[in-house]
Amino acid sequence: MGDTIVVVVGAGVSGLTSALLLSKKKGYKITVVGKHMPGDYDSEYASPFAGANIIPMANEAGKRWESETWRELKRLVEEVPEAGIHFQRCQVQRRGHDLTTDAGFPVHAFSKTPWYRDLFEDYHDLPKSQILDGYDSASEYTGVCINTAVYLPWIVGQLLKNGVVIKRGIIANIKEAKALSHTGQPASIIINATGLGSIKLDGVRDSALYPIRGQVALVRNEASPMILCSGSIDGPGEELYLMQRAAGGGTVLGGTYEIGNWNSEPDPSVALRIMSRVVNARPEIADGKGIAGLNVIRHAVGLRPARNGGVRLEAEDLDESTSIVHNYGHGGYGYQTSYGYADRVVKLVSDIRKRQRGAVANL
Ligand SMILES: Cc1cc2nc3c(=O)[nH]c(=O)nc-3n(C[C@H](O)[C@H](O)[C@H](O)COP(=O)(O)OP(=O)(O)OC[C@H]3O[C@@H](n4cnc5c(N)ncnc54)[C@H](O)[C@@H]3O)c2cc1C
Structure with a gap:
């Protein structure tokens, strides 16, 4: 046959x-x-707009997809440099308040005792000195950031x-x-x-199916480790994250997580809020010069293909x-x-x- x-x-x-x-x-x-x-x-x-990092979002019952993928992404970093993926430490910052609402990122990702603490070898909680202002607790592990380009x-x-x-x-x-x-x-x-x-x-x-709108800014500035917060002071749908891509791919500053919003155009006021949240959390990304110290490649919007x-x-x-x-x-x-x-x-x-x-x- x-x-x-x-x-x-x-x-x-x-x-x-x-x-x-x-x-x-x-x-x-x-x-x-x-x-x-x-x-x-x-x-x-x-696909081009993703950070893209790995912070497991499934509940424990659904952990196989992210666990299996992590093993392959890790192998690609170690054995296939031309794939454009590198290891990066990732800081997860939590506010208790965000874990009681479903307006933002899936809450499983921000559990204080997530199932994925057994997936990443060096997962550990951070001391108070490394918890961002306005957040209650934080953890860190070595994950990856993919240069999607x-x-x-x-x-x-x-x-x-x-x-x-x-x-x-x-x-x-x-x-x-x-x-x-x-x-x-x-x-x-x-x-x-x-x-x-x-x-x-x-x-x-x-x-x-429905969209979850994600507005981001891609900048030439670099900063590590990655940060991913459970929510931000600017309210539901406005997130705070930072991911430095591999191989000169710049750093993705995020962002938004707007459920059901189809608007494909970057909103300038949202862009300002995104950049301001990031430079407040990590002033060194802009040499302490605030938003003026950011060198923007582009503002962009991608629609995450979500499904009930x-x-x-x-x-x-x-x-x-x-x-x-x-x-x-x-x-x-x-x-x-x-x-x-x-x-x-x-x-x-x-x-x-x-x-x-x-x-x-x-x-
Ligand atoms: C801002 C942002 C940040 C993100 N960050 C992360 C992250 O850090 N980590 C992570 O894992 N994920 C992240 N994601 C999510 C991730 O990007 C998506 O889950 C993923 O890209 C979906 O891929 P896909 O191939 O299913 O869909 P898509 O990338 O949307 O591709 C769909 C494909 O189908 C084609 N198509 C559609 N309709 C037709 C048709 N009628 N005929 C022919 N072709 C058609 C399209 O042209 C395209 O080629 C993020 C997303 C966004 C927007």
Whole structure:
């Protein structure tokens, strides 16, 4: 029997990582199709805007995705420098008040005794002297920060090396993907990794999806360790974080976490508040000169593809010869769960392939 024809729709971190892990297996001809590709900046394409760090956000029951991904990200830092990821210490700063509201980042991330204290070898609580003004407690561990402008093209390079064909394309209905394989043959498996696009995509139209708007400032200034706070003095939806990317990628100053807000334009007053929160918390990033000491590369907005009920990771049949594997709805944690979910996508694809082959053999 010949190779299984697979079309992956979506070239964000979810689609690219799914294609990457599948491309390491024998017996598949894979095409990746996307409206946006690495190098594009459009708020509806979330992946370029992420910090991107790892601060586990799942509750203990859902820890496998972040645990599995952490192991692979760590390996990439240690063995694959060209992937554009480096180790960085991460300080988690908490206010008790934020743990009683669901207006901001998921509260599990800010537990005083998170399950992930066993995941990071050097996780420890910080002394009072390192707790930011206005916060109640803080912890620190060595995590990673991904330079998305290097990392996504690195995955593209790995895919090309593994024989995957990547092309632009916009589909209006998921069934159109069936005809988009570079081989000219119909796809028997479609991987749907369209993020927020699945709200409008016919054949999917998932009304559980919604955006969480994230406005950030990318600056040339550098500062370490990373900071991630449970909330900020500027109220719900206004966050305080700082992540220095690997390999000259600048530092991402954040930000906002605005549930249900589709506004794709950076708001200048929000930008001022973001920068002011960061220079107050970490004056040395701007040599003590306040906002005037920041050298801005750009202000930007990305829409996190969130979903009521969490990520949709499941298979369904499109017709008698084609199945779809959905992998979308990763909210604010698409990088830090990417390898866990992609590994599961590969297992679902492999099960479908066996079933389809069994059906053909029984004809
Ligand atoms: C400001 C900000 C900070 C973040 N920080 C972090 C962080 O520190 N750590 C972390 O893990 N995550 C972070 N995230 C979340 C992370 O960026 C997302 O979870 C992740 O990028 C989602 O990836 P995705 O591939 O599912 O979706 P996307 O990146 O949105 O990609 C969707 C793809 O589908 C394509 N597509 C959609 N519809 C169609 C269609 N009809 N036809 C063809 N193609 C289509 C798009 O063109 C695109 O290629 C952050 C996000 C933001 C905005």
